[in-house]
Amino acid sequence: MKYKFYGTAAAEGLPGIFCECENCNRARKLGGRNIMTRSQSAIDGVLGIDFSADTYMHVLNYGFPASDISTYIITHNHADHFYPQDFLNHAKGYSYFGEKVIDIYVAKSGYDLADEVLKDKSYVHLHLVEPFKPFTTKEGYNITPLKANHKQDPVIYLIEKDGKCVLHSNDTGYYLEETWQYFEEHKPHIDFAEFDCTMGMQNADNTQHPNHMNFPTVQNVRSRLESIGCIDENSICVINHFTHNTGMVYEDFKKLGDENGFLTSYDGFEVEF
Ligand SMILES: [Zn+2]
Numbered sequence: 001m002k003y004k005f006y007g008t009a010a011a012e013g014l015p016g017i018f019c020e021c022e023n024c025n026r027a028r029k030l031g032g033r034n035i036m037t038r039s040q041s042a043i044d045g046v047l048g049i050d051f052s053a054d055t056y057m058h059v060l061n062y063g064f065p066a067s068d069i070s071t072y073i074i075t076h077n078h079a080d081h082f083y084p085q086d087f088l089n090h091a092k093g094y095s096y097f098g099e100k101v102i103d104i105y106v107a108k109s110g111y112d113l114a115d116e117v118l119k120d121k122s123y124v125h126l127h128l129v130e131p132f133k134p135f136t137t138k139e140g141y142n143i144t145p146l147k148a149n150h151k152q153d154p155v156i157y158l159i160e161k162d163g164k165c166v167l168h169s170n171d172t173g174y175y176l177e178e179t180w181q182y183f184e185e186h187k188p189h190i191d192f193a194e195f196d197c198t199m200g201m202q203n204a205d206n207t208q209h210p211n212h213m214n215f216p217t218v219q220n221v222r223s224r225l226e227s228i229g230c231i232d233e234n235s236i237c238v239i240n241h242f243t244h245n246t247g248m249v250y251e252d253f254k255k256l257g258d259e260n261g262f263l264t265s266y267d268g269f270e271v272e273f
């Protein structure tokens with residue numbers, strides 16, 4: 001399996017779209033991996049995870065394979081994860097690549113938004129996602145949505161194919177007990193996990209940070225997954241989804257990750273396992 005990150009920042013981007021704070025100016029000055037756009041990933045170049053307002057930038061800068069992907073799983077309807085307006089560019093006259101239909105899997109609030117924006121568009125099939133109700137995509141990925149600890153009606157995803165298992169877990173704070181119960185009952189062996197590390201070292205005393213995780217919460221989540229048996233020494237763990245508010249840029253997150261056994265995401269980062 002190949003997992004590629006295209007956008008690794010939180011809602012405002014890093015640097016923030018309008019922001020002149022010290023951290024954003026440092027990111028601008030350093031450039032390279034310190035410049036992070038809004039959330040998007042892909043698996044094996046065929047399964048899209050989230051469709052943010054920065055999708056077009058990902059096509060231009062990192063070769064996001066928009067014309068190869070015909071299934072998207074969406075985590076929630078915040079615009080840094082789901083911007084359905086850009087699917088209108090799939091219509092005849094805006095793009096020419098046959099009669100391909102795009103499947104979009106999304107929970108209720110995102111479903112309603114997409115239904116309004118893409119009403120009667122035959123090139124899009126919307127599928128309603130509900131936590132703990134698994135489904136299989138046309139590419140053969142078995143997907144289990146789990147309930148996230150975040151605003152709206154968000155989910156995190158377990159994605160399984162060919163004996164490999166991915167945990168995609170942002171946006172979320174410390175996992176909800178219903179989600180822990182799922183892990184305890186099913187004990188999936190996770191080969192690759194990415195964790196919401198939005199808050200960096202902010203509120204470091206809180207290891208069950210709600211809404212978004214800080215790094216101590218990520219460590220706590222990894223430990224609990226280890227103690228259940230879902231994660232072991234062969235599992236690849238990555239921190240992702242960074243905000244400018246932490247006073248940290250990629251270089252700082254990378255140091256934190258390296259010291260504690262995590263890889264650190266950046267736009268264009270690919271992992272094969
Ligand atoms: Zn987000």
Ligand SMILES: [Zn+2]
Pocket residue numbers: 015016019020021022023024025244245
């Ligand atoms: Zn800023």
Ligand SMILES: [Zn+2]
Pocket residue numbers: 076078150171
């Ligand atoms: Zn969000």
